[in-house]
Amino acid sequence: MKADIFIIGTGLIGGSLGLALKGSPLINCIYGYDSHPESLQTAKNIGAIDEAVSLVNGASKSDIIFICSPLSHYQSIITEITPVLQEDTIITDVGSTKEEVMEIFNSLPNNIWGIGGHPMAGSEITGINGADRYLFENAVYVITPAKTPSEQVSKLIAILKNTGAKIIIQDAKTHDELVATVSHIPHLAAVALVALTQGKRDNLTLAAGGFRDTTRIASSNPELWEDILLFNRNHILNKLDELVLILQDIKNTILEEDNKKLLSILSAAKQIRDEIPKARKGLIPSYHDVVCIVPDEPGIIGKLGFILGEVNINIVDIEILRVREGDGGTIRLGVTDAAAARKATETLLNNNIKAWIR
Numbered sequence: 001m002k003a004d005i006f007i008i009g010t011g012l013i014g015g016s017l018g019l020a021l022k023g024s025p026l027i028n029c030i031y032g033y034d035s036h037p038e039s040l041q042t043a044k045n046i047g048a049i050d051e052a053v054s055l056v057n058g059a060s061k062s063d064i065i066f067i068c069s070p071l072s073h074y075q076s077i078i079t080e081i082t083p084v085l086q087e088d089t090i091i092t093d094v095g096s097t098k099e100e101v102m103e104i105f106n107s108l109p110n111n112i113w114g115i116g117g118h119p120m121a122g123s124e125i126t127g128i129n130g131a132d133r134y135l136f137e138n139a140v141y142v143i144t145p146a147k148t149p150s151e152q153v154s155k156l157i158a159i160l161k162n163t164g165a166k167i168i169i170q171d172a173k174t175h176d177e178l179v180a181t182v183s184h185i186p187h188l189a190a191v192a193l194v195a196l197t198q199g200k201r202d203n204l205t206l207a208a209g210g211f212r213d214t215t216r217i218a219s220s221n222p223e224l225w226e227d228i229l230l231f232n233r234n235h236i237l238n239k240l241d242e243l244v245l246i247l248q249d250i251k252n253t254i255l256e257e258d259n260k261k262l263l264s265i266l267s268a269a270k271q272i273r274d275e276i277p278k279a280r281k282g283l284i285p286s287y288h289d290v291v292c293i294v295p296d297e298p299g300i301i302g303k304l305g306f307i308l309g310e311v312n313i314n315i316v317d318i319e320i321l322r323v324r325e326g327d328g329g330t331i332r333l334g335v336t337d338a339a340a341a342r343k344a345t346e347t348l349l350n351n352n353i354k355a356w357i358r
Contacts, residue, residue, distance in 0.1 A: 006062035009042035014068030015131030018048030116144035141165035
């Protein structure tokens with residue numbers, strides 16, 4: 001039996017989710033609700049939802065509900081829709097923290113199933129205008145089922161597979177500890193580094209590529225991050241304490257001019273950093289990088305695709321790293337595995353295109 005889907009919040013994630021699920025043989029209709037009418041209308045115009053509805057109306061006739069609104073709105077949404085939910089309805093979300101979300105879901109009636117969710121994907125373009133059908137492709141999508149029956153968990157996973165994401169099941173506490181370390185603390189570190197410049201023009205003039213790359217995430221939506229940081233505050237506070245101790249140790253090492261220890265700290269960090277999988281989305285190594293140097297000419301990206309397509313190599317990600325107008329540029333190509341990377345490099349070299357595996 002096909003499922004009716006209800007997306008609450010048609011912004012970047014909700015809109016992308018609707019586009020990714022559209023056309024699935026497992027889905028009958030995708031309903032949408034947003035407190036901003038213009039966002040809801042755009043979602044309908046681009047095909048992210050089939051029908052715009054009210055919060056209560058959508059909840060009353062849906063089998064799976066995705067809450068894609070700010071974390072601070074969850075409790076009021078659950079309170080409003082609970083009286084009209086059908087038996088065996090699945091409620092899930094896309095928030096970046098899970099422990100407090102699962103506590104909210106615990107208030108649901110016995111025949112309603114709350115499954116936490118966190119697609120580890122995003123975009124620098126916020127709102128429905130940034131919606132992308134392939135936003136979740138190869139991204140890690142964590143779900144926290146708690147005590148939900150396996151039948152309901154399998155039903156949700158079958159739907160989510162339409163997004164192209166890699167589904168991982170975790171408990172809420174493990175998830176929140178991990179994201180505090182690899183996502184939330186890095187965000188605060190980026191904020192602190194930007195604050196260190198004091199916004200002075202002279203400081204910003206010298207902020208080259210490395211600084212911009214390191215602090216990129218500080219440009220994320222402040223309201224969204226306010227929610228995330230407060231909802232995951234306990235784990236974040238613990239990790240901040242650890243970070244402060246590490247920085248203090250580095251400070252003392254420099255003060256003492258302990259060359260040997262300083263080199264050891266830097267080398268250990270490099271070794272760990274080099275072991276991080278070269279995945280662009282989440283924690284699973286989804287592809288391998290090939291870098292090539294190409295001339296600046298019309299159709300060059302299409303030419304790369306044609307050359308590799310001739311030997312059955314699929315480009316799953318592409319990025320223009322640097323370009324000098326009228327001369328050439330450097331392009332990163334993501335391919336499926338190590339063997340494909342080796343074959344792609346060899347093929348490009350045979351076509352007089354300088355290339356190497358990163």
